[in-house]
Amino acid sequence: MEQIIGVILESGRSAVDMTLYILLPIMVVMLALMKLLDAKGVLAWVANQLEPLLKIFGLPGLGVFAIIKLLFVSFAAPVATFSLMDRNGTAQRQIAATLAMVLTMSQANVVFPMVAVGLDLPVIMLTSLVGGLFAASLTYYLLARQPAWQVDHSLNHEVKSASEPRTAMQVLSDGGQEGVKIVIGMLPMLILAICFVNTLRATEAIDLISAVLAPLLALIGLPESTVLPLVTKFIAGGTAFMGVTLELLNSGAMSAQELNRMAGFATNPLDLVGVAVLVAAGPRVAAIARVAVIGACAGMVLRGVLHLIIF
Numbered sequence: 001m002e003q004i005i006g007v008i009l010e011s012g013r014s015a016v017d018m019t020l021y022i023l024l025p026i027m028v029v030m031l032a033l034m035k036l037l038d039a040k041g042v043l044a045w046v047a048n049q050l051e052p053l054l055k056i057f058g059l060p061g062l063g064v065f066a067i068i069k070l071l072f073v074s075f076a077a078p079v080a081t082f083s084l085m086d087r088n089g090t091a092q093r094q095i096a097a098t099l100a101m102v103l104t105m106s107q108a109n110v111v112f113p114m115v116a117v118g119l120d121l122p123v124i125m126l127t128s129l130v131g132g133l134f135a136a137s138l139t140y141y142l143l144a145r146q147p148a149w150q151v152d153h154s155l156n157h158e159v160k161s162a163s164e165p166r167t168a169m170q171v172l173s174d175g176g177q178e179g180v181k182i183v184i185g186m187l188p189m190l191i192l193a194i195c196f197v198n199t200l201r202a203t204e205a206i207d208l209i210s211a212v213l214a215p216l217l218a219l220i221g222l223p224e225s226t227v228l229p230l231v232t233k234f235i236a237g238g239t240a241f242m243g244v245t246l247e248l249l250n251s252g253a254m255s256a257q258e259l260n261r262m263a264g265f266a267t268n269p270l271d272l273v274g275v276a277v278l279v280a281a282g283p284r285v286a287a288i289a290r291v292a293v294i295g296a297c298a299g300m301v302l303r304g305v306l307h308l309i310i311f
Helices: 002-039 042-057 061-072 079-088 092-104 108-115 121-143 168-203 205-218 224-236 238-251 256-266 272-279 283-287 289-310
Strands: none
Touching: 002 042, 002 061, 002 108, 002 168, 002 238, 042 061, 042 121, 061 079, 061 092, 061 108, 061 121, 079 092, 079 272, 079 283, 092 121, 092 272, 092 283, 092 289, 108 121, 108 238, 121 256, 121 289, 168 205, 168 224, 168 238, 205 224, 224 238, 224 256, 224 272, 238 256, 238 272, 256 289, 272 283, 272 289, 283 289
C-alpha cells in the first residue's frame, strides 16, 4: 500500500509541475492572442480569403475556421464550428471532409507545450497541412459520395467574427481565463496518465508491452521508447500522450529526435477521446464519422511517413 501511495504522489507532483510551468503559460498566451485576433476580425478575414482555395479540397468556409482553431487553440475548439455546420445545412460531404482534416492535423494543446522540449514546429505545421488536405480530398471525392450527403442547404458560408463590443484588455483577459480552464481540465488526465506510466514501470509491465510491440514499430522505423506514448495516445487521448511523453523526455528515456519521428502518428485528435468529443457536435456530424475516420487514418499514415523521412 505504501508503494501505491508513493506512485500516486509522485505522479501528482509531476503533473502539477507540467501544468504550472509548461502548459499554463503557453495556453494562456495562445488563447488570449487567438481571442484578440477573432475579436478584431482577423481570423474571419483569413478564413474567407482561403475559402476559394480550400473548396478545391472539399472544405467550406467554416471548415477553415475549424482548422485555425485546432492549430492554435485545442482539439476541442472546433466543436462549436462543427455544431454550426450541423445546424446550418452544410452538405455532409463537406462536413466529412472537414472532420477528416481536423482529425489528421495537429492539436495546439499538445503541440505548443511540446515545442518547448524539442518538437519541430515548422515541420509539424507543414505535415499537418499536407496530411490534412490529403485526408479531406480523399474523403470528399472518394469516401463521401453518397447522394444524400452532397446536398448543401446552407444559406451563408461567410465566416463572421464575434460582434460584441469589448476592449482589447477584456478580450485578452477572457482568452487567458479560457486558457486556464482548458489547462485545469487537462490536469486530471495528466495525473492519471503519469500514474498509469509509473504503475507500469513499478510492476515491470512496460517491459512486456515493449517486447510485444517493439518489433512491429521497428518495421516502420520507430524505436522501443515510443511504444508506451503511442499506446497511451490511442487509448486515452492527446493530453495523456503528452503527459507520458514529457515524463519520458524529462527522465532521458526518449530523445527529441525520437519524439519528432513519432509525432506524425501521434499529434492529432484521431483517438477514442478526440473522435468522441468531435462527433458529439451534432447528429449530421455523427452520421459521417466512419468515413471521416477512414480518411483521417490515410492522412495520419501520410503524415507519419513524412516524419520518418524527414527525421
